[in-house]
Amino acid sequence: MSCEQISADPQVLPEIHPANLIPFIRAPKLLMHGRDDEACRLKSEAEPLQKLMREPKRLVFYDGGHMPKLEFLVPTINNWLDETMGPVNRR
Numbered sequence: 001m002s003c004e005q006i007s008a009d010p011q012v013l014p015e016i017h018p019a020n021l022i023p024f025i026r027a028p029k030l031l032m033h034g035r036d037d038e039a040c041r042l043k044s045e046a047e048p049l050q051k052l053m054r055e056p057k058r059l060v061f062y063d064g065g066h067m068p069k070l071e072f073l074v075p076t077i078n079n080w081l082d083e084t085m086g087p088v089n090r091r
Contacts, residue, residue, distance in 0.1 A: 028056040030058055039066040
């Protein structure tokens with residue numbers, strides 16, 4: 001879900017607005033936010049989104065803009081999945 005989808009839109013019915021549905025998501029949630037992200041502002045968009053979410057959730061910061069580099073993205077997601085879902089059984 002993008003930051004733009006969460007922003008208030010008077011054309012969207014409250015029953016289907018993403019901000020009203022976020023508290024019902026039960027799966028683990030990992031939010032990654034670039035320190036220099038201009039597309040999704042931290043204080044007005046990312047932090048309010050995270051506050052609406054239930055646990056387990058985590059907000060991770062990386063150096064860069066809107067899209068993290070794969071060198072950061074892959075290990076971060078793998079570690080999060082191992083922590084929340086359990087490690088992969090490798091034979």
